[in-house]
Amino acid sequence: MPHSMPPAPTPTWLAQSRLSPFPDAPVAHWLFDEGSLTRRLTRLSHNAFSVTPLVEEWQTLRSDECAALELPEHSQGWVREVYLRGHGQAWVFARSVAARSALQEGGLNIDELGSRSLGELLFCDEAFSRRPIEVCRYPDEWLPTAVAGSGLWGRRSRFDRGPLSLLVAEVFLPGLWAAIHAEPEAC
Incomplete structure (x- = not known):
């Protein structure tokens, strides 16, 4: 279900080297991992991973x-908001955006992904380069009401391929931390 995005103070997105105070080790391990989040969530969920689209539209x-x-x-x-789920539970809220002009020139049909993972597409196409990860405490006003919570960690990074740039933000929800705590060996 789409949600409205009321004005919120814009967070300060910080690189790992500028972050203070620094999150505890397990949180930092997930925030700054440069591999595929989709693959990590699939492992953690023992292949019970799914994507639920919430918003896919021009904004x-x-x-x-x-x-x-x-x-x-x-x-x-183009704005795409989804839940990344493990065992049906929302573990991550993800928001991916790209400029209209870049999508028209870049040859990526992000509007046709549906319940497929954008992350898997980005990590399977070696032409994409990833810029450094930035993190913040994501504004709860920018989250769907069902998962809004104060002080949730979010990260974002930009993926570039020629004229196409995609900005992917991922907010780690409490259900993910509970799953990690329950199955630390799966991480």
Whole structure:
């Protein structure tokens, strides 16, 4: 179910070297892992991983997204919001955005993914390069009401392939930390 995104203070996205205070080791291990989050969640869930689309539409991008993608303020882009689930439980809220012009030139049909994982697509295409991961405490006003919570860690990174740039943000929900705690060897 789509949600509205009321104004919220724009968070300060920080690289690992600028983060203070630093999250505890298990959190940092997940935040700054540069491998495929889809693959990690699939392992943790013993292959009971799924993607639930929430929003897939053209929208005006947020100012922090425009800055990260080097776009003018109020640029239009494709917005895809999904839950990444393990055993049916929402573990991660993900928001991926790309500029309209970049999608038209870049040859990626992000609007046709449905319940497939964007992350798997990005990690299977070696032409994509990933910029450094940035993290913040994600504003709860930007989360769907069903999972909104104060102080949740989020991360984002930009993936580039020629003229196409995608900004992928992932917010780690309490259900993920509970699953990690219950099955630390699966991580």
